[in-house]
Every structure is written in structure tokens, then in C-alpha cells.
Amino acid sequence: MACDADIMIIGGGLSGTMLAVQLLRQAGRRTILIIEPRAELGRGEAYSAVELGHTLNGNAARMSVDPDNPDDLTQWLTEHIAAGGWPESAEQNVPISELFPPRGLFGVYVQQRLAEARRVGAQQGSTVEHICAEVLDLQTDADAVLLSLSDGQSLRGACAVLATGMFPAARTAQKHSSGLNAAALDPWNVAAMRQLDPQASVLIIGSGLTMVDAVVSLEQAGHRGPIEVFSRHGLLPHARRQPPAWPDFLGDDKSIRTPRQLLRELRRHCRAAIAQGVDWQAPLDTVRVHIARLWSQATDVQRRQFVRHVRPWWESHHHRSPPLSAALVERLHGEGRLRIQAASFKGLEPNSKDGISIRIRRRGESETCVVQGAALINSSGIEYDWRRVARPLPQQLLARGLIQPGPLALGIAAAVDGAVLDADGRASSRVFAMGPPLRGMWWESTAVTDVALQAKALALRLVG
Ligand SMILES: Cc1cc2nc3c(=O)[nH]c(=O)nc-3n(C[C@H](O)[C@H](O)[C@H](O)COP(=O)(O)OP(=O)(O)OC[C@H]3O[C@@H](n4cnc5c(N)ncnc54)[C@H](O)[C@@H]3O)c2cc1C
Numbered sequence: 001m002a003c004d005a006d007i008m009i010i011g012g013g014l015s016g017t018m019l020a021v022q023l024l025r026q027a028g029r030r031t032i033l034i035i036e037p038r039a040e041l042g043r044g045e046a047y048s049a050v051e052l053g054h055t056l057n058g059n060a061a062r063m064s065v066d067p068d069n070p071d072d073l074t075q076w077l078t079e080h081i082a083a084g085g086w087p088e089s090a091e092q093n094v095p096i097s098e099l100f101p102p103r104g105l106f107g108v109y110v111q112q113r114l115a116e117a118r119r120v121g122a123q124q125g126s127t128v129e130h131i132c133a134e135v136l137d138l139q140t141d142a143d144a145v146l147l148s149l150s151d152g153q154s155l156r157g158a159c160a161v162l163a164t165g166m167f168p169a170a171r172t173a174q175k176h177s178s179g180l181n182a183a184a185l186d187p188w189n190v191a192a193m194r195q196l197d198p199q200a201s202v203l204i205i206g207s208g209l210t211m212v213d214a215v216v217s218l219e220q221a222g223h224r225g226p227i228e229v230f231s232r233h234g235l236l237p238h239a240r241r242q243p244p245a246w247p248d249f250l251g252d253d254k255s256i257r258t259p260r261q262l263l264r265e266l267r268r269h270c271r272a273a274i275a276q277g278v279d280w281q282a283p284l285d286t287v288r289v290h291i292a293r294l295w296s297q298a299t300d301v302q303r304r305q306f307v308r309h310v311r312p313w314w315e316s317h318h319h320r321s322p323p324l325s326a327a328l329v330e331r332l333h334g335e336g337r338l339r340i341q342a343a344s345f346k347g348l349e350p351n352s353k354d355g356i357s358i359r360i361r362r363r364g365e366s367e368t369c370v371v372q373g374a375a376l377i378n379s380s381g382i383e384y385d386w387r388r389v390a391r392p393l394p395q396q397l398l399a400r401g402l403i404q405p406g407p408l409a410l411g412i413a414a415a416v417d418g419a420v421l422d423a424d425g426r427a428s429s430r431v432f433a434m435g436p437p438l439r440g441m442w443w444e445s446t447a448v449t450d451v452a453l454q455a456k457a458l459a460l461r462l463v464g
Contacts, residue, residue, distance in 0.1 A: 001156060003144055005033040007462060008157035010135045010147070010393070012036025013044025015435035015451045016163035017114050018065055020128045022459030024121030030463070032128045033155065035135050035147065040107075042114055044165050047107030051190055052088055053216040054103050055322045057209060057240060058448070061097040063106070065113060065452045076109050077101060092324075098242060100322040106448075131155070136392040138402065138431070145430050159462065162412070162420065162433040166446065167391065169383040183348055183356055184378040187214035193221035193375075200225045200374030203358060205345045207231035208315060210379035212325045215338065219328055227338040228373065230360055231380075234342030235316040236333075239326030243282035246273060250290040257297065259306040262287070284317060288444070295443035303408055345380065384410045384439050402431060406440025414441055417461045418454070434458050 007023060009016040012034040020032050020041075034041060038048070056063050064072035074097040081089055081096065089099055101109075118128055133149040138160060140146070145160040185192055187210050196202070202218060204211050207229050215227065249269055250256060256265055269283035295303065306314075321329065332338035342363035349357035355374040362369070386394040386405060397403045401423035403412045411433075414420050418434055419427040434454045438445040445454070 001144070003157050004031075004155045005157040006030040006159070007032050008145065008147060008155060008160045009034045009163055010138075010160060011044075011163035011165055012038065012041040012130060013163065013165045013435075014042065014047065014065075014110060014448065015044075015165065015455065016161070017042040017110055018452055018455035019161060019163060019434060019458055021065075021114055021117040022455045023462065024117035024126055024128065026459060026463045027124065028463060029125035032126070033131055033157065034128060035131045035133055035149065035155070037132060037134045037150070039132065040111070041130055042110035043107040045168075047103050047110065049103040049107075049188060051104075051188065051217065051220060052102045053220055053325065054188060054213050055100040055325065056103055056106055056448075057100075057320060057322050059098045059100055059240075059242065063101075063448045065110060065448060065455075067449075067453050067456050071097070072113075073101070073106075073109060076112065080105075080109075100324070134393075137396045138393065139400065140402065140428070140430055159430045159432065161418075161458065161462075162397075162431070162437055163435055164393065164437060166382045166384075166436040167386075167389045167394075169381050184376045187211075187377050187379050188217055190217045190221045193218055193223060196221070196223060196375055198222050198224045200355070201372075202227050202375050202377060203356065203371060203373035204229045204377045204379055205231070205358070206378065206380035207234065207236055207340055208379065208381065209237055209319055209321060210381070211377075212237060212321045212329055214377045214379050215329055215332065216325050219332075225337075225374075227332065228371065229338065229340045230343045230345060230358075230371075231340070232342065232344050232363070233312040233316075234340050234363065235312055236329065236340060237316050237319060237321040237326070238281075239323050239330075240320035241279055241281055241323070243279040243285060246278070246282035246286050248286045248289075249283070250287060250294075257294070258302050259298070259310050262294065263310060281320075288318070291444045292442040296441065300407060307408065382436075384436075386412055386437075402428070406438070408440055410440030411437040411445075412440070414438055418458045432458060432462070 009019055016034050020034060023032055060074045060077050064070050066072040077096050080086060086105055092099055133151040135147050136150055137148040138145060144156045144158060147155040204214055204227060211229055256262055266283060266287060270280040273280055273283050343360040346359040346361055346368050349359055349370055355372060356376045357370050357372045359368050359370050383389055386398060403420050404423050406413045412420055414433050415427040418432040420431045420433050421427055435451050436446045444450055
């Protein structure tokens with residue numbers, strides 16, 4: 001039976017789109033299908049943002065989608081701004097490479113790179129078609145991969161790539177989240193926040209970068225009331241600065257292997273930096289390129305230690321906030337309007353007459369208590385455990401034994417080249433994965449730079 005495509009990409013967010021771009025740039029003719037339920041490719045959740053205040057958390061010089069050209073985004077922005085785009089960028093009064101672009105604009109950049117790659121690919125007969133549907137099931141036979149789609153279509157292709165991104169925790173059947181999604185406001189929906197009484201008290205669960213976005217949304221919506229933030233450790237993301245280069249101490253010293261050794265060495269370098277008047281963010285930023293190696297060579301015990309003891313610290317220090325958003329959070333905190341509490345969310349309280357009530361347990365206390373607010377925002381993150389993701393495709397893949405959970409049940413297991421491992425640990429010759437589903441393999445497998453590198457490597461693997 002003939003195939004509909006050489007490569008079927010499941011998910012057309014940043015990962016799927018960048019993979020298509022890289023495939024189109026390779027010599028040879030191929031038919032690529034991207035199956036994505038959203039109307040536009042290249043955006044996913046992150047780059048569908050419409051508010052200018054919802055920006056990238058890194059400056060343009062750090063966010064190129066082209067691993068061969070770190071200045072790619074800066075160059076695109078330079079042309080875009082010169083042509084009259086993003087006039088508000090002038091207010092930041094910094095060089096273009098230091099701008100923190102709105103995520104919606106970043107989506108336009110990705111789409112433009114896809115359009116250019118399509119033209120290059122077309123010269124050799126390569127095509128990319130967007131099929132607007134969800135993939136519900138995937139099966140393999142001796143020669144092909146078969147997909148069943150939500151619109152009733154079936155597709156047959158020589159191989160398939162899972163580029164399905166991240167699944168928000170609140171949309172899964174997690175213990176404490178039942179009803180939470182229905183009760184909570186979308187962190188990015190400014191229009192919905194405009195319906196709130198501006199003086200209303202708002203509760204936010206989670207204190208990471210989604211919380212920062214939610215605070216930006218509230219401010220944009222004219223909210224001026226109190227904001228109570230609850231998170232297990234009560235840590236806020238640090239503001240991103242532009243530190244100078246620092247010696248790559250992990251590259252020079254391969255003996256550092258355990259989380260404890262890493263932290264000890266990192267602290268030592270941070271202290272040395274501060275003593276020399278250098279930003280502590282400088283040594284921290286050298287660690288990034290080594291994370292995949294350190295994580296993949298660690299034992300499960302060491303990985304668990306990292307997740308339990310280092311992760312909250314890593315999240316708040318490494319996943320830093322764009323400066324304008326950080327300044328807003330700091331101002332509200334200083335004014336006493338935003339309070340952060342170390343407390344875990346225990347569930348929604350039923351029958352709350354006015355607004356919403358949640359049950360929390362403050363850190364160090366054994367009893368739970370109830371907190372009331374007029375509205376609730378859930379920014380508590382991502383469900384990486386595919387066994388708990390209530391979507392048809394992850395459930396079907398697991399049930400068919402075509403995939404297995406990754407280390408610590410974070411995402412799915414795969415070989416170094418992205419080939420997924422089945423329930424018996426055999427690497428598939430036809431089904432691959434990239435981006436957030438590989439969280440358990442590499443720990444950091446989500447950011448723009450991770451995705452850009454993986455897209456190039458996987459494209460070379462698939463055409464090779
Ligand atoms: C709000 C937010 C802000 C972020 N900000 C930054 C940042 O500032 N800097 C940074 O480096 N990184 C950031 N990230 C992380 C990163 O860039 C994104 O997660 C990135 O979008 C990953 O791309 P992706 O395509 O793998 O996933 P996604 O963008 O999530 O796209 C996956 C796509 O797959 C589709 N899909 C899922 N299941 C199926 C199915 N069964 N069939 C068909 N389609 C399916 C979904 O509809 C979705 O569009 C952010 C992430 C989020 C969520």
C-alpha cells in the first residue's frame with residue numbers, strides 16, 4: 001500500500017515546525033505532513049500568546065531557532081523592526097540583540113522561517129502540508145506507521161515523529177486537579193480578567209514563569225487588588241540579566257557527576273564571581289550546555305535526589321524571568337499587593353458562596369487551612385508523566401506497548417537519536433520523539449535552544 005508521506009510529524013508547535021524547516025533544508029525530495037489541531041503552525045501554547053507583555057524569558061541573542069546562526073532571531077528582528085514592526089520595542093532602549101520579544105511575535109518569526117524553508121524545499125519537490133486534526137491513535141506494521149485522526153481520516157507514512165509538546169497538569173486527571181481547570185482563570189486570558197472587580201483578591205497556585213505571566217495579565221487587565229501566590233517552596237524566579245562570560249568549569253572538569261558535586265562546585269564559582277564583582281548568573285549560565293550529559297549519565301537515585309532537593313532551586317535560578325515582568329512582580333511584592341507563601345495546594349473547597357476557596361497546607365505545618373479569594377489562577381505547571389495524561393494518543397501508545405515511560409516517568413524513553421523505546425526496550429525504526437516528551441532523557445528538553453538543536457539532529461537522522 002502506498003504511503004501518504006515520508007515523514008508524519010504529530011504536533012505543529014515549535015518542535016514540529018522546526019523539524020519540518022530542517023527537513024526542507026536537506027537535499028532530496030520528501031513529503032512531510034504535520035498533523036496539528038491548531039489553526040496555525042509554529043505557535044503551540046507558548047507562541048500563541050497575544051499580549052505584548054508575555055515575552056520570551058531570554059533576549060533575542062539567546063533565542064535563535066537556527067543552531068548554525070545564533071544571530072538568526074536578532075537579524076530577523078532587525079529587519080522586522082526596520083519595516084515598522086513591533087514599534088513598542090523602542091521603549092526598551094537597548095540593542096536589538098538584548099530585546100525580549102513578545103512570544104506572539106516569536107511565533108511569526110518561526111512561521112516566516114517555515115515559509116522560507118518551504119520555498120527552498122519546493123525547488124527539489126519537497127512539500128509540507130498541515131492537516132488540522134488531532135492524532136488519536138498510532139499503529140505500526142512491517143512497512144509503515146498508520147495514524148487515525150480526529151476527523152476520521154487515516155494516514156500512512158514511512159515514519160512518524162511525536163512532537164506533542166507539554167501537557168498542562170490541570171488538563172489531566174490528576175488527584176487534586178479535578179474541577180480545578182473549570183474553576184480557574186486562564187493565566188494568559190486578559191479579557192477574562194477584565195471581568196473581575198479590580199479590587200478583588202486573586203489566588204495563584206504555582207510561582208514559576210506562568211505565575212509571572214499571570215501577574216502581567218492581571219496588571220494589563222487593570223487589576224489592582226491583592227494577589228496571593230502559593231507554591232511548595234515559596235520561591236520566585238530571579239530576573240534575567242545579561243552576565244558576562246565565565247570559564248566553562250564543567251567542560252574542564254569531567255569528574256563532576258553527582259547533583260551534590262555539581263551544586264558544591266557551582267556555589268564555589270558563584271561565590272568567586274561575586275567576590276570579583278561579577279554577576280552570579282555568569283557561572284550558572286555555563287552549566288546549561290552540560291545538563292543533558294550530566295542527567296543522562298546520572299543514576300535514577302541521583303536523578304531523584306536532583307528532583308527532590310535541587311529542582312526548586314534550579315527552576316527559580318535557571319528559568320529566570322524577563323526583566324520587565326520581574327520588575328512588575330518585584331514592585332507588587334514591595335507594595336505588599338503580592339504575597340508569596342510556601343504552601344501546597346490540597347484541593348478546591350466545595351460550595352464556596354463568594355468567589356473560590358482552596359485548601360492549602362503551609363510549609364512546616366501539619367494542619368491544612370482554607371483560603372478564600374474572588375478568583376483563582378492555576379499556574380502549577382506541566383504533567384510529564386504520560387500515564388496520567390488523559391489524551392487518546394499517549395494512552396493508546398502506552399496500551400499498545402509502542403512506548404514506555406522515560407526515566408522517573410518523565411515523558412517517554414528514547415534512544416540517543418530520538419527513536420522511541422517500546423515496552424520491551426527495543427528502539428523503533430519508524431517512531432521518533434523530540435522536545436518535551438524527552439524530558440526524562442535530557443531533563444532540559446523544552447526551551448527554544450533545546451528544540452532547535454534536536455530538530456536539526458533528528459532531521460539529519462531521518463534523511464540519513
Ligand atoms: C507559556 C509558555 C511560555 C514559554 N516561554 C518560553 C521562553 O520564553 N523561552 C523558551 O526557551 N522556552 C519557552 N517555553 C518552552 C518552549 O519553547 C515550548 O514549550 C515549545 O513550544 C515546545 O515546542 P513543542 O512544539 O514541543 O510543544 P508545543 O508548543 O506544546 O506544541 C505541541 C503541539 O502538539 C500538538 N499536539 C499534541 N498532541 C497532539 C496530537 N495527538 N495530535 C496532533 N497534535 C498534537 C498541540 O496541539 C501543540 O500545538 C515556553 C512554554 C510555554 C508553555
